[in-house]
Amino acid sequence: MxxxxxxxxxxxxxxxxxxGAKNEALQILCAVLISPEPIVIHNVPNIIDVNKLIELLNDMGVLVTKITSSSYRFESKDINLDFLDTEDFKKKASALRGSIMIIGPLLARFGKAKMPKPGGDKIGRRRLDTHFIGLQKLGASFDYDSNDSFYNISASELKGCYMLLDEASVTGTANVVLAAVMAKGETTIYNAACEPYLQQLCSMLNRMGAKISGIGSNLLKIEGVDYLGGTEHTILPDxxxxxxxxxxxxxxxxxxxxxxxxxxxxxxxxxxxxxxxxxxxxxxxxxxxxxxxxxxxxxxxxxxxxxxxxxxxxxxxxxxxxxxxxxxxxxxxxxxxxxxxxxxxxxxxxxxxxxxxxxxxxxxxxxxxxxxxxxxxxxxxxxxxxxxxxxxxxxxxxxxxxxxxxxxxxxxxxxxxxxxxxxxxxxxxxxxxxx
Structure with missing residues (x-):
């Protein structure tokens, strides 16, 4: 120590x-899972939580190339979903609270995701209800296994809907947005978080081909698309x-x-x-x-x-x-x-x-x-x-x-x-x- x-x-x-902003980086890095095409991210902070997430993405099959000390290229064309069933995944994902945001993009692209109960700062209760209730409203089924502390979620098809989030959770909104951008039809999210981190994520997704309006407000409208491409993104200063x-x-x-x-x-x-x-x-x-x-x-x-x-x-x-x-x-x-x-x-x-x-x-x-x-x-x-x-x-x-x-x-x-x-x-x- x-x-x-x-x-x-x-x-x-x-x-x-x-x-670069830590809280934005965790969202943006999870979002690279939603597309098989290359995504270049600049101003990535060299901190433990971000480096752990990059390592986790690499273990999942994301091809990670370090361009400069703060720029990376990610290519998620060959994701190994079987890795989610390993003890290595459980150990690494549970040690990092930001890893919860891999659920949205995996659900959107592959129709299923799982996640151990995440760690993070011991600053009090940090419930995850907003994440899973929002994803359920899009048509996903959810199960929590208390024996191994795993959250399991799946959907044969995600369908757009209207939802009023029970709290303006930043990571909860991010997860729902990442799933909704590839759902069928239109999704309306009211009481959405509107932090700069979330604005950055939505703007990046739009450059990839998503159709999100209302960015910067607590009312987001998302028209689902079938495919998202690559892009280049610069993270805000922290x-x-x-x-x-x-x-x-x-x-x-x-x-x-x-x-x-x-x-x-x-x-x-x-x-x-x-x-x-x-x-x-x-x-x-x-x-x-x-x-x-x-x-x-x-x-x-x-x-x-x-x-x-x-x-x-x-x-x-x-x-x-x-x-x-x-x-x-x-x-x-x-x-x-x-x-x-x-x-x-x-x-x-x-x-x-x-x-x-x-x-x-x-x-x-x-x-x-x-x-x-x-x-x-x-x-x-x-x-x-x-x-x-x-x-x-x-x-x-x-x-x-x-x-x-x-x-x-x-x-x-x-x-x-x-x-x-x-x-x-x-x-x-x-x-x-x-x-």
């Missing part, structure tokens, strides 16, 4: 380029990494330029950080964060304490609430963090409290942060990363703290952030990787 040793209190300076870098700059009082951000796809992310008092300058498609000694949390118009809560898109993404929470610990003022979606995601705050942060964990979904205004620095401690986003939040806290901190279980961070120690050290950070 690897660890990070961090010497805190160092200011950073320079430019950094965000990696909005979660961009938000992480904004928070890091504020916490450490650093001057950082984040390059090539696709600001038009960031939604409320910049404005939420601005409400925390962080100054941002938009220079073309770059975000410049000037050096700030202090930043002050805004209040609501009536003077009441600001609440930052996660919402379905275009609301604020839940993946950045951990970052907002840690950034607020050194702001001037108070804020209520309301994590509505997952009941275990705030449990890392005990480590911040040990570092000296003033946080009241109200219940599993809410925490009140009383900002220290940088009057009292956090102190370095030894801790462990519980999940991807909490891990980076703790890394940011450690980089702003006095003294030395150690973060264990950094494989969690590596699952979502590409060479994060090397890239931050290039800006002046003092992070050592210990194996």
């Amino acid at each position: 690897a660890s990070f040793e961090i010497i805190g209190g160092t200011k950073l300076r320079g430019e950094i380029i965000p990696q 909005m979660i990494e961009i938000g992480s870098f904004i928070g890091l700059a504020a916490m450490t009082g650093s001057e950082i330029t984040i390059k090539n951000c696709r600001i038009d796809m960031l939604g409320l992310i910049p404005s939420v950080f601005q409400r925390l008092g962080i100054k941002l300058e938009f220079r073309g498609d770059d975000i410049f964060i000037p050096e700030q000694e202090n930043y002050e949390i805004d209040t609501f118009i009536d003077g009441s304490i600001l609440t930052v809560a996660d919402q379905i898109w275009p609301g604020f993404t839940p993946d950045l609430l951990s970052i907002v929470l840690v950034v607020a610990t050194q702001a001037k003022g108070s804020v209520l963090i309301h994590q509505k979606m997952f009941e275990s995601r705030l449990f890392f705050v005990d480590k911040l409290i040990d570092m000296g942060a003033q946080i009241i964990l109200c219940d599993p979904h809410r925490a009140t942060v009383i900002g220290l205004g940088k009057q009292v620095a956090l102190r370095g401690i030894s801790m462990s990363s519980p999940d991807i986003r909490a891990g980076v939040s703790l890394l940011i806290a450690a980089m702003s703290a006095q003294g030395k901190s150690t973060i264990h279980n950094i494989e969690q961070i590596d699952r979502g952030y590409q060479n994060i120690d090397t890239r931050l050290n290039a800006l002046g950070a003092k992070i050592s990787r210990l194996n």
